[in-house]
Amino acid sequence: MVHWEDLKADTVQTLNEFKKHKIGLIGVGLITFMIMIGLLAPYIAPGVADDWERGHPRWGPNPSQAAPTFVDWITRDDYARQEHLQNFEYELGERNNIHRHTLTHDMQADVVPREIFYDFSGEADSYTRRVIEIERPDSDELDGEPGFRVTGGRFVIVDERRDEKGEFRETITTQRRMVIRDNLYSQARAYLRRQDFNYTDPGPRNINPVRTIFGEANENWLSDNPDPLKGQYNITIEIHAVGLGTEEDPGLDEANVHIGGAVYGVFGTDRDRRDIFLGWVWGARFGLYAGGIVALTTILFSTTFGMTSAYYGGWVDEFMSRIHEIIMGIPTLPILIIVLEFYSRSINMFVLIYALLMWRGAARVIRARGLQVAQDTYIEAAESLGSGSARIITKHMIPQILPYAVAQAALLVPIVIMAEAGLHILGLGDPSIVTWGTILTEARAARAVMNWRESWFWILFPGVGMIMIGFGFISTGMALERIINPEMQQR
């Protein structure tokens, strides 16, 4: 057994020394924080690892690529928040064929909402069209214009649909339907033309529908970033359907309106409406899981290998050194990729390969230090007193060596986490989990790099997670190395 008294005394001394290293303390703080996040992931973000797939209903009404909420606190502009509108008025039209929802939304934000969602479901004999009418705060002024047909302040979007019987469920969002975009475009442009505004015409494909809805009717209206028009918006949504619902209870089964926030969640959302923070939390968990296991096996393997080599010396050392050089010469990347690509992509397979390969660097340091320790006189004394080699190794050498192994293993954690994330970019990540690599790969696949304003948070935060863990472990490992060996030189 390890001599616990010695180990304890050493540990206490090291800890006392550690308090003098400010960067090391920051590192320990960061590690603790990230481990807490990782451990609490199932409570902070329950079930997210399983739900992290495109179009999962869990992410349904979230805005797409909304910025983090803190943006609202640090900028002077007021960002629209996510809202679930519940102040519905429901009205059944003639012959039970038209179902009209009226609701109001008071838009006071400088940065307008990213979307309006309307999702509804029901059962009908036939279901034919949807009419969405949006009455803007400036209706009165605009409606006074002669010849201003339907709009002004009012947008009407009519969406035809083939007759369909039976159950239907549909989500209309302002951003996804071409007919909405085209309708808004032609109505807004018609107004601008009549008013002789000096506007640039971006074409129907390049307007942002929800910004047009909430945009001030001036020369910027059709631009990428129209001025927000604050005030009360009345939204009327009509569903035309024959025989909707039952005779006793005519109407839709369910109808929900969400105003998609311009900001959402701690770290914003990705294109598929997933809350980046919730995935990030699980990224910390899986990253620390992989890094932690590799670090532990590294401590075990490198200490065993290095100590055996150093203690026995002679031809054993010589032989083990050759073995070690061979293992050092094996290129990690091709082997790793081939195993993951052709055998299994599970994160445990990745951890296994890394555990089998990564101890090699640490073993070198352990052996070198072991050689010094073995030469120390008290080991000789113990030997001459007749202690067995197992006893000498565990009792005298391991307590002195362990801090080195721990320091080396700590430096390895960020390397493992970065490698795991990199594998996702190669398409070799475990598909059943979500890690920082998953998020970054999705950002890359969605060409997020092309649009700074809409996706900086999507790319930034997974990397920030890696930096936090990396900084934590590297500074801790370095502080530890300095304490146990102030004059240590590294190649």
Place this chain on the structure above:
Amino acid sequence: MPASWKYFAFRTFNMLLVLVIVVFILSASYSTLAERELEATARNQARLDLMAQEEVENPNEYLERRIEYYRRRYNLHRPRWQRIFFSAWDVLTLDFGQANEMTHRGSRDVTTIIMGYLPNTILLFTTAAVIYTALGIAVGLKAAQVAGSKLDKFLSLFGITASSMPMWWVGMLAILIFVYQLGWFPRPDPQFPRVERLGYMGYIRAILYKLALPLATVVFVLFGGRAWVTRNLVTGVLQDDYIMAARAKGVPERKVIYGHTLKTAAPPVVTSAIMALLMSMGGAMISEIVFQWPGMGYLLRMAIFTYTDVPVILGISFIMSFLFIFGYYLADLIYGFLDPRVEVGSSGAMGGR
């Protein structure tokens, strides 16, 4: 100096032995995959032959015969250990053979294919290694001179932070900001400019324009760590007794740093610089993918994912292993040359510096 010769001979023999064993291990690890791919190729070829025939009396028998023919041609009728041995032997004699499917400018020769990509990796990563090593040593020395100052503290923070950033992630951010938002640099594109179209000066300008952002990224990520390690080495030496003695004697500070200290700190600094230069030729796979840079990593990805072309994979793996083992060997030799305290034999093996 007989001792030096003995040392040199020992290290050389050792290096070659390790290289041979590693190549055998690589060849063995890829053999299952190679077999699978060659079997599939043999069947496909046989089927193509069958389709090319106008009339065949017994199509099944013909197919069998052709498969057998191709299996012989690919040496699949030999036992596996023989195939492992021969492929390892070929690689060791630097004959990487023919690729199964991949080509570079019409050639299936693996050496030609690799040589088509290696210069791009050298252009980016070795250039970067030269810059960040030189810069890192210079800044590290400066920081060591003013240890404890603001510059020194900033360098520590920067070094640790940069070491914990994945290079490819920094690349993504750099592309996001400098390519698409600010428009300062060209979009990532694996197509390189052509001399014939641009003329000599235009070509150089186009290459530099294309190279600037990836190069800056690599230097940014790796320079901090290098400077910090240099700084630690030098400050470690600065605390040595003889430096204190030199200072006490009144040797000017410049001379203390560049004369005494550097002499002691030189071996690890020089060896790590050499390792960095050599290892840079292996490229960085994911960064190359992010920057669409057609280097070794880009080639390896194609070889594995697009073609599963084992001869190419083996060739690249060999080069990566060779660079590492040779770098290690070279570093040891230089270490022995610069630091006369190094003993011959076992001490060099796992070297605890």
